[in-house]
Amino acid sequence: MNEINVITGGAGCIGSELAGALLQQGKHVRVVDNLSTGRIEHIQEFQSNPNFKFFNNDILCLTLLDEALSGGVDMVWHLAAKTDIKFTDHYDFEADVRENLLATWGLLRVMRSQRVKKLAFASSAAVYGDRVVIDEEMVLEPISLYGATKLSCETVIRAMALRAGFQAWMFRYCSIVSPKARKSGNMVIPDLIHKLQKDPARLEILGDGNQTKPSLLVTECVDAMLHIVGNCKDQVSIHNIGAPDAVSVTRQAELICESMGVQPKFHYTGGTGGWPGDVPSFNMCVNKLAQLGWRAKRTSEESVKEAIKGLLESGE
Amino acid sequence: MNEINVITGGAGCIGSELAGALLQQGKHVRVVDNLSTGRIEHIQEFQSNPNFKFFNNDILCLTLLDEALSGGVDMVWHLAAKTDIKFTDHYDFEADVRENLLATWGLLRVMRSQRVKKLAFASSAAVYGDRVVIDEEMVLEPISLYGATKLSCETVIRAMALRAGFQAWMFRYCSIVSPKARKSGNMVIPDLIHKLQKDPARLEILGDGNQTKPSLLVTECVDAMLHIVGNCKDQVSIHNIGAPDAVSVTRQAELICESMGVQPKFHYTGGTGGWPGDVPSFNMCVNKLAQLGWRAKRTSEESVKEAIKGLLESGE
Numbered sequence: 001m002n003e004i005n006v007i008t009g010g011a012g013c014i015g016s017e018l019a020g021a022l023l024q025q026g027k028h029v030r031v032v033d034n035l036s037t038g039r040i041e042h043i044q045e046f047q048s049n050p051n052f053k054f055f056n057n058d059i060l061c062l063t064l065l066d067e068a069l070s071g072g073v074d075m076v077w078h079l080a081a082k083t084d085i086k087f088t089d090h091y092d093f094e095a096d097v098r099e100n101l102l103a104t105w106g107l108l109r110v111m112r113s114q115r116v117k118k119l120a121f122a123s124s125a126a127v128y129g130d131r132v133v134i135d136e137e138m139v140l141e142p143i144s145l146y147g148a149t150k151l152s153c154e155t156v157i158r159a160m161a162l163r164a165g166f167q168a169w170m171f172r173y174c175s176i177v178s179p180k181a182r183k184s185g186n187m188v189i190p191d192l193i194h195k196l197q198k199d200p201a202r203l204e205i206l207g208d209g210n211q212t213k214p215s216l217l218v219t220e221c222v223d224a225m226l227h228i229v230g231n232c233k234d235q236v237s238i239h240n241i242g243a244p245d246a247v248s249v250t251r252q253a254e255l256i257c258e259s260m261g262v263q264p265k266f267h268y269t270g271g272t273g274g275w276p277g278d279v280p281s282f283n284m285c286v287n288k289l290a291q292l293g294w295r296a297k298r299t300s301e302e303s304v305k306e307a308i309k310g311l312l313e314s315g316e
Numbered sequence: 317m318n319e320i321n322v323i324t325g326g327a328g329c330i331g332s333e334l335a336g337a338l339l340q341q342g343k344h345v346r347v348v349d350n351l352s353t354g355r356i357e358h359i360q361e362f363q364s365n366p367n368f369k370f371f372n373n374d375i376l377c378l379t380l381l382d383e384a385l386s387g388g389v390d391m392v393w394h395l396a397a398k399t400d401i402k403f404t405d406h407y408d409f410e411a412d413v414r415e416n417l418l419a420t421w422g423l424l425r426v427m428r429s430q431r432v433k434k435l436a437f438a439s440s441a442a443v444y445g446d447r448v449v450i451d452e453e454m455v456l457e458p459i460s461l462y463g464a465t466k467l468s469c470e471t472v473i474r475a476m477a478l479r480a481g482f483q484a485w486m487f488r489y490c491s492i493v494s495p496k497a498r499k500s501g502n503m504v505i506p507d508l509i510h511k512l513q514k515d516p517a518r519l520e521i522l523g524d525g526n527q528t529k530p531s532l533l534v535t536e537c538v539d540a541m542l543h544i545v546g547n548c549k550d551q552v553s554i555h556n557i558g559a560p561d562a563v564s565v566t567r568q569a570e571l572i573c574e575s576m577g578v579q580p581k582f583h584y585t586g587g588t589g590g591w592p593g594d595v596p597s598f599n600m601c602v603n604k605l606a607q608l609g610w611r612a613k614r615t616s617e618e619s620v621k622e623a624i625k626g627l628l629e630s631g632e
Contacts, residue, residue, distance in 0.1 A: 093476075097421050101468070105413050139453055141474060148475035152417070152468035158457060159464035160409075163593055277479055 002051065004028040004073045006116075008059050008107065009080030011038025013178040014122065017222045018077060023049055032068045034058040037083050042180060059103050065110050075118035077225075078107055082146070093145060100149035101156075108160050117166045119157065120229055125172050125240070125284065127151040135285035136172070136238050144277030158236045167236075169229050174214035174242030174284050176221045177303050179310015188249055189307055192256050200262040206269050209250035212281040214242040217303040220296055227294040239292070242284035247300040255301070259308050318367065320344040320389045322432075324375050324423065325396030327354025329494040330438065333538045334393060339365055348384045350374040353399050358496060375419050381426050391434035393541075394423055398462070409461060416465035417472075424476050433482045435473065436545055441488050441556070441600065443467040451601035452488070452554050460593030474552045483552075485545050490530035490558030490600050492537045493619050495626020504565055505623055508572050516578040522585050525566035528597040530558040533619040536612055543610040555608070558600035563616040571617070575624050 005022050009015045010031030015038065019029045023046060031043055032055045046052040057064040059080050069076065082099035104121075111119060126147030128134040142148045154170050161168040181187050195203055216224075224241045232239070250266070257263060273280040286296070298306070321338050325331045326347030331354065335345050339362060347359055348371045362368040373380040375396050385392065398415035420437075427435065442463030444450040458464045470486050477484040497503050511519055532540075540557045548555070566582070573579060589596040602611070614622070 093425065097418075097472075101417070102413075109409065137455055139455060140471075142471060143475060143478050145472070145475045145479060148471040151471045155456075155458060155464040155467045155471075156413075156461070159459060159461045159593075162459050163461060277475075 002026060002028050003075070004030065004071070005075050005077060006030045006032060006069055006073050007077045007079060008032045009038060009078075009122075011035055011040060011043050012079060013042070013181045013218050014176060014221060015077070015079045016042035016180070017178075017218050018079070018225065019043060019046060019052070021222050021226060023051055027051070029053070030055060030068055030073070032057050032059055032065065033080065059107060060098065062106050062110055065106065066114065069110050069114045069116055073114060073116045075120065076107065076111060076116055077120045078104065079122040081122065096145045096149045100146070101152050104153040105156060108157065111166070112164055119161070119166060119168045120225065121153065121157055121168065121170045123154050123170050123172045123238075124150045125174055125242070125282065126279070127154065127172060128279070128282070130279050131282055133283045133285055134172075134240065136240055136288050143279065146277070154238070161236050169232060170238045171225060171228070171241045172238065173221065174216055174240070176218050177215045177307035178218035179307050179314065180218070181307070181311070188252055189256065189304065190311060192253055193260070193308070193311055196256065196260055196262055196264060199264070200260070201264050202267060203253060203257070203264040204267045204269065205249060205253055206275070207249070207271050207273055207280065208268050209253070209266065210248055210281065211273065212246045212248040214244070214246045214284045215300040215303045216241065216243050216296055217298060217306050220298065220303065224289060224294050228289070228292060231292050239289050240284050240286055241289065242286055243296040243298065243300045243303065244284070244286050245300050246281070246283050247304055251301065252304050255305055256308055259312055318342060318344050319391070320346065320387070321391050321393060322346045322348060322384055322389050323393045323395060324348045325354060325394075325438075327351055327356060327359050328395060329358070329497045329534050330492060330537060331393070331395045332358035332496070333494075333534050334395070334541065335359060335362055335368070337538050337542060339367055343367070345369070346371060346384055346389070348373055348375055348381065349396065375423060376414065378422050378426055381422065382430065385426050385430045385432055389430060389432045391436065392423065392427060392432055393436045394420065395438040397438065412461045412465045416462070417468050420469040421472060424473065427482070428480055435477070435482060435484045436541065437469065437473055437484065437486045439470050439486050439488045439554070440466045441490050441558070441598065442595070443470065443488060444595070444598070446595050447598055449599045449601055450488075450556065452556055452604050459595065462593070470554065477552050485548060486554045487541060487544070487557045488554065489537065490532055490556070492534050493531050493623035494534035495623050495630065496534070497623070497627070504568055505572065505620065506627060508569055509576070509624070509627055512572065512576055512578055512580060515580070516576070517580050518583060519569060519573070519580040520583045520585065521565055521569055522591070523565070523587050523589055523596065524584050525569070525582065526564055526597065527589065528562045528564040530560070530562045530600045531616040531619045532557065532559050532612055533614060533622050536614065536619065540605060540610050544605070544608060547608050555605050556600050556602055557605065558602055559612040559614065559616045559619065560600070560602050561616050562597070562599050563620055567617065568620050571621055572624055575628055
């Protein structure tokens with residue numbers, strides 16, 4: 001019988017790319033997504049595939065989650081999460097705990113009762129806190145509630161895996177860029193494109209534009225995830241997923257302007273960081289992933305370029 | 317006006333000792349405790365003190381917690397927690413998350429709305445996982461759900477302190493021994509005394525008896541907590557609290573037998589650990605606390621001896 005994989009948040013940029021890759025491997029794929037940030041267009045092409053099934057559910061509803069995980073599911077890829085992480089006076093603290101931590105907790109319960117023995121979890125470089133270079137052996141001091149709940153999820157997943165006896169792979173992503181990530185408020189590239197489409201003469205850039213982070217194209221990210229799960233035999237593992245270099249926000253803006261053929265004046269909002277709780281700049285140590293035999297094919301700038309190209313071509 | 321301190325779990329061994337110490341400093345003390353493991357006898361002596369107030373509440377009830385934190389509270393000592401941490405087939409995972417993590421989260425919300433600007437938090441050496449020597453700069457990989465939820469609490473407290481602007485001191489305790497910790501299922505000394513009172517000829521000891529951990533008398537523990545809060549100015553700090561040496565379970569059993577004047581045959585249940593998820597042996601690096609000017613006055617064995625003496629004298 002074909003392996004059954006469940007992807008929570010499977011209508012998102014990474015999740016839908018992963019769904020496509022798993023279907024190509026001949027696996028059965030069930031996507032659970034409440035479409036709060038995921039988009040039905042991302043999974044439309046799979047709907048006619050008999051190996052694909054979409055559950056339009058919130059994973060916080062355990063009864064529906066139990067249904068999605070029933071019938072001999074082999075593995076869960078837990079990608080669903082709260083993505084609005086900008087700290088403001090009206091910040092929804094509750095949502096961090098509810099949608100990241102409690103959702104993960106509920107998933108672990110259902111996995112246990114359905115005897116699912118493998119879990120891959122989308123964590124984040126935000127677990128590290130404010131560091132120059134992040135590697136997996138570091139002390140973790142997240143400075144955002146988002147990073148704190150992601151770390152809490154990692155921690156609870158590890159303990160549960162060790163105690164209840166299942167295998168867990170956890171990924172700490174750098175910025176994942178995608179030609180499908182349209183107009184999302186948290187992502188630099190679609191945000192800048194959107195601004196330039198409204199006013200090609202002036203571009204507002206958060207902070208001083210020197211915020212510099214590694215970027216990785218979503219297809220490479222999914223390739224890395226599959227490589228890790230296929231090759232890392234540890235009961236509990238954590239891997240950074242990213243490019244070894246980084247690209248600044250200003251450079252991304254320049255690349256977008258180049259592709260769009262516009263020459264706006266850049267206006268910086270000032271300060272070193274984008275928003276409170278954001279880590280302005282970091283590099284990612286990807287040695288652990290390299291030792292497992294995987295390296296990014298593109299530099300951060302090349303990944304950014306491809307994402308821009310895709311977004312502009314899709315014309316939305 | 318006198319400083320108002322709230323202690324959650326203030327009817328427990330550490331909490332009630334802390335309440336006494338704060339009252340002696342002339343502070344107003346409010347204890348919030350649902351008496352699930354705390355005991356009313358521990359705080360009975362304070363009830364006639366006009367500076368003392370007892371709230372017989374579960375901290376998960378935010379309305380009641382809000383009342384306890386109203387009227388200009390200066391500081392919260394958050395000691396309430398789930399203490400039953402032995403992993404079995406019927407382990408109550410929910411309780412770990414509910415009573416440790418959600419309770420802490422609720423407290424942070426109420427602190428924020430009541431503008432309380434200081435928080436001390438009782439974490440645990442269980443956050444480290446299986447290590448030979450534990451120090452604060454280590455990567456944390458808890459192997460119990462208890463340790464995982466304690467680490468999650470630390471993480472969320474740090475991020476919230478940084479984002480919402482309050483000061484947080486977090487303590488990672490070794491085994492805290494107390495002359496008041498009677499017949500508690502999780503604590504080695506009262507457990508062994510209880511067994512010997514039932515059968516002085518035979519003593520069952522979990523594991524191989526070589527489990528060796530630092531022990532600290534509860535009065536010293538509270539002294540360390542007050543020292544840290546009084547002297548550490550960091551916005552967010554973490555300190556191990558313990559003795560620099562350690563004492564084995566067999567040695568504790570020998571000390572108890574000596575004090576009781578009995579000579580039972582020791583029967584070991586076998587294996588290296590007490591229960592699944594327990595870290596059998598470790599030493600604690602207490603350099604950070606020493607640098608702040610505090611050292612334990614007693615060795616682990618001396619602390620254990622005093623706890624035994626007190627427990628036997630109380631005659632319960």
